[in-house]
Amino acid sequence: EPEVTQTPSHQVTQMGQEVILRCVPISNHLYFYWYRQILGQKVEFLVSFYNNEISEKSEIFDDQFSVERPDGSNFTLKIRSTKLEDSAMYFCASSRDGSGANVLTFGAGSRLTVL
Amino acid sequence: ELKVEQNPLFLSMQEGKNYTIYCNYSTTSDRLYWYRQDPGKSLESLFVLLSNGAVKQEGRLMASLDTKARLSTLHITAAVHDLSATYFCAGLASGTYKYIFGTGTRLKVLA
Numbered sequence: 001e002p003e004v005t006q007t008p009s010h011q012v013t014q015m016g017q018e019v020i021l022r023c024v025p026i027s028n029h030l031y032f033y034w035y036r037q038i039l040g041q042k043v044e045f046l047v048s049f050y051n052n053e054i055s056e057k058s059e060i061f062d063d064q065f066s067v068e069r070p071d072g073s074n075f076t077l078k079i080r081s082t083k084l085e086d087s088a089m090y091f092c093a094s095s096r097d098g099s100g101a102n103v104l105t106f107g108a109g110s111r112l113t114v115l
Numbered sequence: 116e117l118k119v120e121q122n123p124l125f126l127s128m129q130e131g132k133n134y135t136i137y138c139n140y141s142t143t144s145d146r147l148y149w150y151r152q153d154p155g156k157s158l159e160s161l162f163v164l165l166s167n168g169a170v171k172q173e174g175r176l177m178a179s180l181d182t183k184a185r186l187s188t189l190h191i192t193a194a195v196h197d198l199s200a201t202y203f204c205a206g207l208a209s210g211t212y213k214y215i216f217g218t219g220t221r222l223k224v225l226a
Contacts, residue, residue, distance in 0.1 A: 043203060058213075102163075103160040
């Protein structure tokens with residue numbers, strides 16, 4: 001079964017450092033998303049991406065965050081200068097279209113720990 | 116903006132019992148989804164409910180959607196320990212690509 005793959009599974013970084021989280025969505029999916037989940041808490045929307053541009057973003061997705069699809073397969077989330085409160089699990093997801101009839105398929109997540 | 120709330124937040128139940136998790140949402144949502152998350156794991160899709168009155172069943176879980184009441188329910192029949200997990204509902208706000216998740220219900224089924 002096709003899956004969304006994420007790397008790294010766990011990253012530890014110092015406050016103020018840049019971090020890039022990588023995702024390979026399912027190959028025939030067109031819509032891509034990043035969500036984050038602070039330990040044991042709610043799953044929060046960060047950004048949606050379609051046709052090589054951001055469709056929507058949340059208030060959390062400030063100037064420190066950016067997304068990119070550098071090639072035909074990868075979808076990346078960059079945090080320019082990490083803060084302690086960025087520590088969370090970051091999930092990438094993709095869907096085949098934007099109609100909502102197709103579910104979001106999530107990756108296994110990247111755990112980010114900011115020290 | 117779409118807001119999604121679930122109750123209860125925590126649910127501890129005996130094996131063999133039935134229970135219902137409720138998901139309320141604040142504005143028009145075209146679709147309603149249920150996901151399961153095991154500790155430290157990703158989110159696994161359970162159900163997609165696409166219209167008013169939709170009912171989906173898989174094993175001991177049954178989900179339904181009432182768009183007039185802005186309510187979805189996840190009913191658990193004769194719970195077993197393997198159903199212990201956190202269950203999230205999520206809505207898709209009309210005209211957006213933003214899936215908004217509820218607060219989650221942490222279910223623990225006691226043997």
